[in-house]
Amino acid sequence: MMRTPFLQRLAGWLTPLLLPLTAQAGNPACPQGPLAIAYYDFGVAYHQGKGYDVDLVRELARRLDCPIRAETDYPRIRALKQLELGLADIGSSTLITPERQRYLWLYPYNHSKNMVLLPRASRADSLDDLLRSPSLRWGAIRGYRHSPAQDRLLNDLAQQHKLVIAESEDDLYRMLVNGLVDVVLAHPISYDPWFRAHHAEQLVNARDFFPDGETIAGSIALSKARFTPAAAELWHQELRKMYRDGALRAILRRYLSEASVDQVLKQPLE
CATH class of the missing domain: 3.40.190.10 (Periplasmic binding protein-like II)
Structure with missing residues (x-):
């Protein structure tokens, strides 16, 4: 079928707009498209749009070429519910529990203790x-x-x-x-x-006068409603790369003292 001049012009206008969407849909690290991030207020990890959780998630998304469409802060329980229902893609500073592992992929990136x-x-x-x-x-x-x-x-x-x-x-x-x-x-x-x-x-x-004391792992959380196992593993491997190449340490150092960064990264991510 021959295209009319109008249809040719329309195709020319739409193609540049559709190409990014096609590329995003084909990105195995974000198969559902642009990401919605669910944060909650937690010390220097996240407060009023800033913190090491924000820097970490944005750097991972940049490395994996996944655009972010929304970053929202919620009460802690509501942030988890957003992830469980698939209304958000990624959360952070999440403790690992059997219940959360039912609906989240959880990858630790720091370990803290009193x-x-x-x-x-x-x-x-x-x-x-x-x-x-x-x-x-x-x-x-x-x-x-x-x-x-x-x-x-x-x-x-x-x-x-x-x-x-x-x-x-x-x-x-x-x-x-x-x-x-x-x-x-x-x-x-x-x-x-x-x-x-x-x-x-x-x-x-x-x-550290309690060397055997309880250690809490802060994890990045990916919704199982939004990520396949293969897609989630791409984020996991990129997080490990950031640990090895020093990028994770550099992000934490913006907010914590050198001694504290040594402590929270004392346990390897490998």
């Missing part, structure tokens, strides 16, 4: 050193849960009237730098930005 924060002047080199001090004052946030071993210790300290209760993270860290308590437990994602914002990095040391 560290013991001490004033720089403290000479304690172990947990036993700390506990031998008769004047010990340990700070903890009301209602906060740590590892089982840490919670047992705090319960014992409370019985000995050596536990001081804080109402919030801000309250806890202020008590430490002002000398109202001698030691606290906290995750780098929480204490790093606080001490940096208050120019107090040089006032404390972070020590």
